[in-house]
Amino acid sequence: MILLFLTSGLFLGWTLGANDASNVFGSAVGSRMVSFTRAAVTAAVFVIIGAVVQGSGAAETLSRLGEVNAMGGAFTVALAAGLTVYFMTRAGLPVSTTQAIVGAIIGWNFFTNNAVDSGVLTKIISTWITGPVLGAIFAYALYHLVKTARRRIKIHLLKYENWLRIGLMTVGAFGAYSLGANNIANVMGVFVPSIPLEDADFGIFVLSGAQQLFFLGGIAIAAGILTYSKKVIETVGTNLMELSSEAAFVVVLAQALVLFIFSSSSLSDFMVRIGLPPIPLVPVSSTQVVIGAILGIGLYKGVRNINLKVLGSIASGWITTPVAAGILSFLLLFVVKNLFSIDVGHSVNPPASAGKGMSMAAIIRYSIPVLLFITAIYLVWLILSEKKKTERINKKYYE
Amino acid sequence: MSLFTRTNRELSIRIDEFFDTIEIGILIFREGIKAYVNGDTNAFQNHLAKIDDLEGKADKLQRSIENDMIIHSILPQQRSEMFKLLGQLDEIIDTAKKSLNEFYVEIPRIPASLSHEFISLSEVSGNSAEELMPAARAFFREPHLVREKLIKVYFFERETDKLAFQIKKKVFHEMNELSLAEKAHIRYIIHHIENISDTAQDAADLLASMAIRQML
Numbered sequence: 001m002i003l004l005f006l007t008s009g010l011f012l013g014w015t016l017g018a019n020d021a022s023n024v025f026g027s028a029v030g031s032r033m034v035s036f037t038r039a040a041v042t043a044a045v046f047v048i049i050g051a052v053v054q055g056s057g058a059a060e061t062l063s064r065l066g067e068v069n070a071m072g073g074a075f076t077v078a079l080a081a082g083l084t085v086y087f088m089t090r091a092g093l094p095v096s097t098t099q100a101i102v103g104a105i106i107g108w109n110f111f112t113n114n115a116v117d118s119g120v121l122t123k124i125i126s127t128w129i130t131g132p133v134l135g136a137i138f139a140y141a142l143y144h145l146v147k148t149a150r151r152r153i154k155i156h157l158l159k160y161e162n163w164l165r166i167g168l169m170t171v172g173a174f175g176a177y178s179l180g181a182n183n184i185a186n187v188m189g190v191f192v193p194s195i196p197l198e199d200a201d202f203g204i205f206v207l208s209g210a211q212q213l214f215f216l217g218g219i220a221i222a223a224g225i226l227t228y229s230k231k232v233i234e235t236v237g238t239n240l241m242e243l244s245s246e247a248a249f250v251v252v253l254a255q256a257l258v259l260f261i262f263s264s265s266s267l268s269d270f271m272v273r274i275g276l277p278p279i280p281l282v283p284v285s286s287t288q289v290v291i292g293a294i295l296g297i298g299l300y301k302g303v304r305n306i307n308l309k310v311l312g313s314i315a316s317g318w319i320t321t322p323v324a325a326g327i328l329s330f331l332l333l334f335v336v337k338n339l340f341s342i343d344v345g346h347s348v349n350p351p352a353s354a355g356k357g358m359s360m361a362a363i364i365r366y367s368i369p370v371l372l373f374i375t376a377i378y379l380v381w382l383i384l385s386e387k388k389k390t391e392r393i394n395k396k397y398y399e
Numbered sequence: 400m401s402l403f404t405r406t407n408r409e410l411s412i413r414i415d416e417f418f419d420t421i422e423i424g425i426l427i428f429r430e431g432i433k434a435y436v437n438g439d440t441n442a443f444q445n446h447l448a449k450i451d452d453l454e455g456k457a458d459k460l461q462r463s464i465e466n467d468m469i470i471h472s473i474l475p476q477q478r479s480e481m482f483k484l485l486g487q488l489d490e491i492i493d494t495a496k497k498s499l500n501e502f503y504v505e506i507p508r509i510p511a512s513l514s515h516e517f518i519s520l521s522e523v524s525g526n527s528a529e530e531l532m533p534a535a536r537a538f539f540r541e542p543h544l545v546r547e548k549l550i551k552v553y554f555f556e557r558e559t560d561k562l563a564f565q566i567k568k569k570v571f572h573e574m575n576e577l578s579l580a581e582k583a584h585i586r587y588i589i590h591h592i593e594n595i596s597d598t599a600q601d602a603a604d605l606l607a608s609m610a611i612r613q614m615l
């Protein structure tokens with residue numbers, strides 16, 4: 001029964017592996033510096049290790065946003081996120097698994113009358129912005145470092161390329177580890193509170209219940225990488241811009257560092273120990289961090305024309321994805337509860353009453369119709385502009 | 400796609416050897432023209448045989464470098480440009496060999512009053528190709544130095560054009576003792592010698608764009 005409920009999470013993991021793995025080694029494979037098989041096997045192994053070893057931090061934050069306390073609820077929330085990602089990808093709209101799962105959890109909170117922790121929500125949303133910004137800063141600095149080092153040491157191009165190849169494999173493994181550590185929360189985070197598994201003792205090491213779930217999620221991501229990411233790389237590729245091998249190295253390293261920072265509890269503890277604020281352990285969208293990193297390299301190279309449409313698509317994704325996932329989650333929970341009579345969870349933390357002033361949840365509740373309206377208008381505008389563009393291209397082509 | 404192999408080191412040695420071959424070929428070409436103009440047939444034939452060997456060696460090296468780059472997936476992103484560059488560098492030694500062969504087969508009559516100009520033309524045209532080699536070597540280690548090294552290539556190419564123009568003008572305007580066929584033959588031979596610096600210039604253009612891309 002548990003496995004049946006887990007299928008939606010495993011599906012989500014599979015799509016994450018198929019789509020997001022291209023952020024880790026897509027450019028390396030695309031530039032033919034690393035073979036797909038070698039990259040995919042490395043990524044699959046390290047994604048699982050990252051998920052099991054370091055996945056708990058970001059998952060805990062998601063649990064605090066909404067502790068989905070029934071297996072049926074967790075199943076539906078993951079399904080809603082998975083379907084949102086699937087349909088928005090098919091419609092060609094910018095989407096991120098991270099934002100979809102957050103929206104779906106908020107949808108569950110509304111359905112089960114649980115309060116949305118505004119502190120946690122603010123923390124999560126702030127990382128959506130800081131993630132790409134940090135990616136850009138890291139990429140700028142790293143690219144400068146790589147370029148200066150190359151100029152100083154006067155290394156032969158062939159030798160340099162050999163080092164880059166080794167570097168791409170190494171940072172690819174690190175990137176996959178960080179992807180597993182950070183994004184496993186999207187895949188299995190919602191199941192952790194509702195599926196309490198006993199610790200598994202393997203003699204030399206013990207896997208906690210959450211880690212066993214992360215292991216399963218990691219395998220699903222690995223399966224996505226091994227079975228479908230090649231197709232994603234071939235069809236989508238690095239559609240932002242063609243990267244040189246050293247730029248690819250920097251982008252992957254910057255992305256891995258950002259994901260690592262937002263999932264490392266030891267780093268966060270260290271910050272606290274030295275008197276600095278803790279780092280929020282939150283799942284971040286690897287695609288958006290990669291876009292930030294590419295932007296950083298573009299800025300280093302002195303690119304004057306930044307495609308604001310790409311940046312706009314990121315920002316619009318911050319709104320459209322969670323809203324769409326939240327609404328879908330709410331509707332699916334309604335169907336699952338009333339049509340199939342499956343327990344989807346109950347209220348443990350009801351929102352504060354209206355008499356005590358307007359709570360964050362209430363603000364969100366009232367802003368839903370507004371957001372829905374904005375989203376609908378945005379979708380119509382996107383579809384119309386796309387149609388217009390296609391017509392214009394066709395006209396130009398056939399004339 | 401091999402990691403931790405000796406292929407790269409061996410390949411860089413072979414690339415250097417390829418550049419050496421082209422450089423020696425240019426020197427032999429200059430000596431060959433000098434020997435022909437001075438009427439030293441034995442020396443000319445020795446140089447002809449030598450440049451023939453060097454051209455064959457350059458061809459072999461070029462093919463082996465290209466094969467290794469494909470088999471071991473070396474420089475996958477710059478490969479097509481690299482092949483083009485190797486091809487253009489090889490074209491320099493090919494043209495040099497062809498020029499000497501033209502002298503051998505067609506035995507053009509170079510008037511004594513043009514000896515000095517002919518030697519100078521081969522020197523300047525050869526210089527243009529010769530100056531390309533340090534730039535090509537720098538591309539692999541210090542791409543930021545390529546552009547400044549290429550300045551001399553462009554300078555000598557312009558000098559070659561000027562000198563060739565002057566000789567042609569002298570032949571057609573001042574040397575009435577030559578028949579039209581002889582004049583046309585000299586013009587044809589001059590054109591062959593000029594070709595070396597033109598090929599060097601094409602290779603320099605390619606090298607400059609490759610270096611810029613490396614620096615970005």
